[in-house]
Amino acid sequence: MASLLRRASHNFVRSLTQRKVSSNSVPLLLSPTQVSDLAKSSTPVSILDATWFMPGSPRNARNEYLAKHLPGAQFLDLDEVASPHELGLKHMMPEERVFASACEKLGIEPSSHVVIYDAHGVFSSPRALFMFRSFGHEKSSIINGGLPRWVDEGLPVDNQPPTDPGPTVYPSPAFNKGAIRSYDQVVSNSSLDPAIDPTAELVLDARARGRYLGTDPEPRPGLSSGHIPNSLSLPFNLFLQKHNAKDGSEYTTFLPQAELRQTLHNSVGADRAEQIIKGEKYVVTSCGSGMTAGVLWLGLKLLGVDNVSLYDESWTGYAMRSTSKINKSL
Incomplete structure (x- = not known):
């Protein structure tokens, strides 16, 4: 009981000290138009398709990504960028180096603005955003409405195999x-x-x-x-x-x-x-x-x-x- 009370007190104080910082952080949600404008700016942007389907679904997230994705987007497999679990559970929070190595393969640098979307609109992209924010990558957002809204607003999509973004250096971050x-x-x-x-x-x-x-x-x-x-x-x-x-x-x-x-x-x-x-x-x-x-x-x-x-x-x-x-x- 005492440990729970101490933990709650510590977390409450920490949240108060961070509240001012978080109010000035990168937006959690972006519209398709905002993302399109961001991609045309000088800001380094990494776009990720983090689509995931329930077990037993006939749909395959990676195949759908290859058939249609945002220009320049890479595919983030949440089951692959994960830690092994004693019960065989999927998409558990990865270790620090696993996360950093995934970022390097995806062409992400610590300064990159990571923009995440999924094929549902909003479903699995928040989990991916949770992962990035938990590792301290504050320059991260999701597309509110995902790929379907992007398409519905008439923005371009790509069906060509993704280009290799080239390796980057992403030091192992501290996990919250x-x-x-x-x-x-x-x-x-x-x-x-x-x-x-x-x-x-x-x-x-x-x-x-x-x-x-x-x-x-x-x-x-x-x-x-x-x-x-x-x-x-x-x-x-x-x-x-x-x-x-x-x-x-x-x-x-x-x-x-x-x-x-x-x-x-x-x-x-x-x-x-x-x-x-x-x-x-x-x-x-x-x-x-x-x-x-x-x-x-x-x-x-x-x-x-x-x-x-x-x-x-x-x-x-x-x-x-x-x-x-x-x-x-x-």
């Missing part, structure tokens, strides 16, 4: 260890009631409501649905809005800030939402495998929330362990 939570930390925190214990971190679950309640199955065969004790449901799609493209397809973007705030109020209650926004309550985002937890992380960042981490293993790692307590009711 407070950015992620481990299984042991989540289990310890799950015994604390956030309604009465000020040291409790609030876990927000980005999965669909039925999976959280245990009434719908998980997409991964053999894995129980349900939720971590004392966690709250906030499906990631509630932070997003759908758009109809000219070709009849759909894509997503983030809600405007006021609507993000109202969604948070509706999901966790007005008082608790304001505690989160003011930095008085620490938040941990979770999902099925650590991917769409990035959407909640980014949505909270857009609201100015500094005190937010991500449970890297998320529900897959939690539910795979026989010792985990699983709730199936509110």
Whole structure:
């Protein structure tokens, strides 16, 4: 208990000291037009396609990238730029040198403005942005609306094999260890009631409501649905809005800030939402495998929330362990 209290106090103080710096940081979201203008400027820009599809999907992210991508874009495989895991989990946060080596292969330098997109609109790109920001690469953003919005706004795409960006030098960065939570930390925190214990971190679950309640199955065969004790449901799609493209397809973007705030109020209650926004309550985002937890992380960042981490293993790692307590009711 004492260690949790010290950690919460340390994180709160750290967030206060960083708040002024973060307010002047590179935008988290960019429109396609802003990215097009940025690419024409003298600023060194590295564009990454970070598309990822759920297990069992017939779609292949790398093949789709090769068929259609932004001019000059490289493909970032989030399952490849990752650390091995004892349970075989994918896209876990990479070690410092793994991240740096990936940047060097992708032609990224520490001074590069990294612009990330995906083929959904907003889905996997926030997870990639979370990775870059956690390694201190503040010059990083996502395209709000991704590849579909880029195409819908009439901007050019490329279907030629990508050119080799040439090697760069990217020193191993320092990783912000407070950015992620481990299984042991989540289990310890799950015994604390956030309604009465000020040291409790609030876990927000980005999965669909039925999976959280245990009434719908998980997409991964053999894995129980349900939720971590004392966690709250906030499906990631509630932070997003759908758009109809000219070709009849759909894509997503983030809600405007006021609507993000109202969604948070509706999901966790007005008082608790304001505690989160003011930095008085620490938040941990979770999902099925650590991917769409990035959407909640980014949505909270857009609201100015500094005190937010991500449970890297998320529900897959939690539910795979026989010792985990699983709730199936509110």
